Amino acid sequence: MLSQNLYTYAFLNTPDFPLDLPSGNIGELSLIKGKNISAIVEPEISLELIQNNDEQVIKMVLAHDRVLCELYRQITVLPLRFGTCFTSENTLLNHIDSHAQEYQDKLNSIQGKNEYTLKAIPHKFEEIATPSGKNGRDYFLAKKQHYEHQKSFLASQNDEKDELINLITQIYQSSAIVQHHEEEVRLHILVDRHDKALLLEQVSTLREKCPHWNLILGEPLPPYDFI
Numbered sequence: 001m002l003s004q005n006l007y008t009y010a011f012l013n014t015p016d017f018p019l020d021l022p023s024g025n026i027g028e029l030s031l032i033k034g035k036n037i038s039a040i041v042e043p044e045i046s047l048e049l050i051q052n053n054d055e056q057v058i059k060m061v062l063a064h065d066r067v068l069c070e071l072y073r074q075i076t077v078l079p080l081r082f083g084t085c086f087t088s089e090n091t092l093l094n095h096i097d098s099h100a101q102e103y104q105d106k107l108n109s110i111q112g113k114n115e116y117t118l119k120a121i122p123h124k125f126e127e128i129a130t131p132s133g134k135n136g137r138d139y140f141l142a143k144k145q146h147y148e149h150q151k152s153f154l155a156s157q158n159d160e161k162d163e164l165i166n167l168i169t170q171i172y173q174s175s176a177i178v179q180h181h182e183e184e185v186r187l188h189i190l191v192d193r194h195d196k197a198l199l200l201e202q203v204s205t206l207r208e209k210c211p212h213w214n215l216i217l218g219e220p221l222p223p224y225d226f227i
Helices: 054-072 089-098 100-110 136-175 193-209
Strands: 005-013 030-032 037-045 077-079 113-122 176-180 185-192 213-217
Touching: 005 054, 005 089, 005 100, 030 089, 037 089, 037 100, 054 077, 077 100, 089 100, 113 136, 113 193, 136 176, 136 185, 136 193, 136 213, 185 193, 193 213
Parallel strands: none
Antiparallel strands: 005 037, 005 077, 030 037, 113 185, 113 213, 176 185
16 A cells, blocks of 8 residues: 655744645645644645656656745744655654754744855857968967967966955855856856845956956755755
8 A cells, every 4th residue: 555645844933923835746735733832734645656757757856946946035943855745644744743943943043045056157168260272380380379278278377266266255154155067167156135135246356357267156045955
């Protein structure tokens, strides 16, 4: 027999006002109230039914993120990882009770803040075709100049990346996470909701300082990477 779970999206301070709960993956959401910490859940979801169905898994992942974003526009929530479930309401409440201080501290640390992701994508060095008709000496001189230009380009690009990371980590200190990917650098930044305009100004300045990079600032999201 398949187990029916309380699929859990987030923990939050027990609200003193009504929340406009969004629709879940297949049904309605519920608020399970604890003493100080509560949970947003969707009942009667069986993960066993979809674990071998990639299409359904992707659908649930997208629904998970959508629910968290809609909730976070109303109240600060502690986002939980995709697939977090509890077997009963009592099990969930006992878990909340035993971790209440930990979750309270995390909620306090992200209160009124959004997470932004700044993607830094390197510009590619433009290869220049060597003009035809050059004699041997001119050909090798052109190749040498091309190599020197490429070397200078990559060096400037690397210096700009270091400056970008240093500036962001200096400004935001413990509120910045740097991730190096194969084709880009991602900087996750925790920003007070009232400081969005300042962040946009800072990114504009960074674009001027880093002409060898394409800087893309994402939309504000719940602080997934800071919990």
